[in-house]
Amino acid sequence: MKAAAFHYHDPRTREDLMGLLGRLDDLKLLAGGQSLMPMMNFRIVAPTHLVDLNRVDGLGGISRQGAEVRFGALTRQREVKASEIVANDLPILTEALDHVGHVQTRSRGTIGGSCCHLDPSAEIPAIAALYDAIFEIGGPDGTREVGYADWHLGMLTSALDEREVLEGIRFKPWQPADAGHGWGFYEYARRHGDFAIAGAGCLVDISDQGTIERIATVVMGVDAVPVRLREAEAALVGARPDRTAIAALVEAARSIDAMTDPQVSATYRRRLAGVVTERAVLAAFQRSGITQ
Amino acid sequence: MSDTRTISLTLNGAAKTAETDVRVNLADFLRHSLEATGTHVGCEHGVCGACTVIVDGQPVRACLMLAVQADGSTVETVEGLATDGALSDLQAAFSRHHGLQCGFCTPGMLMTLHAFLKEVPNPSETEVREAISGNICRCTGYQGIVAAALDVAASRKGA
Ligand code: FES
Numbered sequence: 001m002k003a004a005a006f007h008y009h010d011p012r013t014r015e016d017l018m019g020l021l022g023r024l025d026d027l028k029l030l031a032g033g034q035s036l037m038p039m040m041n042f043r044i045v046a047p048t049h050l051v052d053l054n055r056v057d058g059l060g061g062i063s064r065q066g067a068e069v070r071f072g073a074l075t076r077q078r079e080v081k082a083s084e085i086v087a088n089d090l091p092i093l094t095e096a097l098d099h100v101g102h103v104q105t106r107s108r109g110t111i112g113g114s115c116c117h118l119d120p121s122a123e124i125p126a127i128a129a130l131y132d133a134i135f136e137i138g139g140p141d142g143t144r145e146v147g148y149a150d151w152h153l154g155m156l157t158s159a160l161d162e163r164e165v166l167e168g169i170r171f172k173p174w175q176p177a178d179a180g181h182g183w184g185f186y187e188y189a190r191r192h193g194d195f196a197i198a199g200a201g202c203l204v205d206i207s208d209q210g211t212i213e214r215i216a217t218v219v220m221g222v223d224a225v226p227v228r229l230r231e232a233e234a235a236l237v238g239a240r241p242d243r244t245a246i247a248a249l250v251e252a253a254r255s256i257d258a259m260t261d262p263q264v265s266a267t268y269r270r271r272l273a274g275v276v277t278e279r280a281v282l283a284a285f286q287r288s289g290i291t292q
Numbered sequence: 293m294s295d296t297r298t299i300s301l302t303l304n305g306a307a308k309t310a311e312t313d314v315r316v317n318l319a320d321f322l323r324h325s326l327e328a329t330g331t332h333v334g335c336e337h338g339v340c341g342a343c344t345v346i347v348d349g350q351p352v353r354a355c356l357m358l359a360v361q362a363d364g365s366t367v368e369t370v371e372g373l374a375t376d377g378a379l380s381d382l383q384a385a386f387s388r389h390h391g392l393q394c395g396f397c398t399p400g401m402l403m404t405l406h407a408f409l410k411e412v413p414n415p416s417e418t419e420v421r422e423a424i425s426g427n428i429c430r431c432t433g434y435q436g437i438v439a440a441a442l443d444v445a446a447s448r449k450g451a
């Protein structure tokens with residue numbers, strides 16, 4: 001189908017954008033359009049005003065800022081995937097991007113758009129959950145920042161108010177790879193580039209004594225939002241990165257209250273949650289340089 | 293409510309200008325306003341890849357981009373591949389390897405691979421399959437398409 005009619009606005013400056021956000025009612029913000037455009041073509045979404053962010057100055061770009069890596073919200077997924085900064089500081093994000101859509105959708109799709117749309121099986125929000133990323137929000141009344149836990153409120157729902165825009169996302173890298181850092185990402189989809197049925201990511205820092213200093217594990221596609229296995233993570237600090245540690249995380253993943261749909265039952269999703277978690281954690285432990 | 297805009301873009305090297313409703317996507321704009329019907333429209337929601345064109349050097353789904361967003365851009369479509377009526381090496385390889393049957397997916401396949409082979413001139417079979425993972429073909433079973441891409445890569449290297 002074709003999109004229903006709308007009024008189109010393509011502001012060039014942040015100031016113009018804020019002016020439109022303050023003034024217009026029933027508006028939608030258009031970033032890369034790889035989710036919004038299909039929804040508009042299906043007429044699931046038919047806003048009166050479409051505000052295109054693509055020509056606004058200064059909304060893109062990847063930079064190191066102190067101990068953090070900052071992404072302008074409009075940074076294309078393709079650019080993130082090709083970035084040296086990302087490959088070095090946030091290697092799990094580079095790997096996860098291989099699974100984000102296809103080359104044609106990554107050319108347009110943005111990191112911010114993915115974090116605002118919040119599909120339950122989207123990889124980028126799951127990685128943001130893993131790092132407890134910070135979201136920079138702007139609006140006509142000023143700016144504010146929220147952490148991931150306060151950003152992702154539910155199925156397809158972010159903390160953005162209708163008159164606000166996501167301007168940037170900041171990730172704080174863990175230890176460098178040569179200092180005992182490991183990471184792993186694994187997902188299962190029916191075809192390459194399809195929405196995953198389940199996926200998992202894991203970050204770990206291993207101490208000089210060979211024990212877990214810090215660990216984060218996320219499971220996506222199983223519940224409506226990416227699930228961090230926080231209790232199991234906390235219990236593993238100081239433990240050895242071995243089979244017992246993996247089993248504890250797998251157990252936690254299999255206890256997630258899984259979604260069910262006509263193709264994929266909750267039981268199958270939970271089983272798969274265990275499998276993808278096991279593979280992601282194992283990869284993280286192996287990459288940390290510890291083999292047991 | 294029908295906002296219109298005048299769009300100017302470069303299509304396969306030629307300057308084009310036309311007026312369009314802002315809600316029109318790039319694929320329909322190319323087909324209806326610029327009468328470049330080589331670009332096909334399959335699903336209109338980003339699944340089939342038939343509408344793939346190259347905008348400012350990047351392959352994109354033309355059904356998921358508004359025509360107004362391409363204002364000022366350089367667009368390459370399947371019509372730009374042949375020179376003086378002679379098929380490009382990639383097109384000729386598709387023909388040789390039976391990389392097409394009904395031809396509906398072909399413009400998208402060609403543009404995807406055209407961009408891909410520029411970026412990865414020496415791909416493995418896996419890389420080719422991954423490159424076309426966003427393009428659906430109902431006829432060929434993909435074997436001929438993959439063979440055509442690998443053949444072109446090999447002969448370009450030899451040339
Ligand atoms: S028509 Fe654009 S992807 Fe199918």
Ligand code: FES
Binds near residue numbers: 391392393394396431
């Ligand atoms: S040749 Fe018929 S769909 Fe590909």
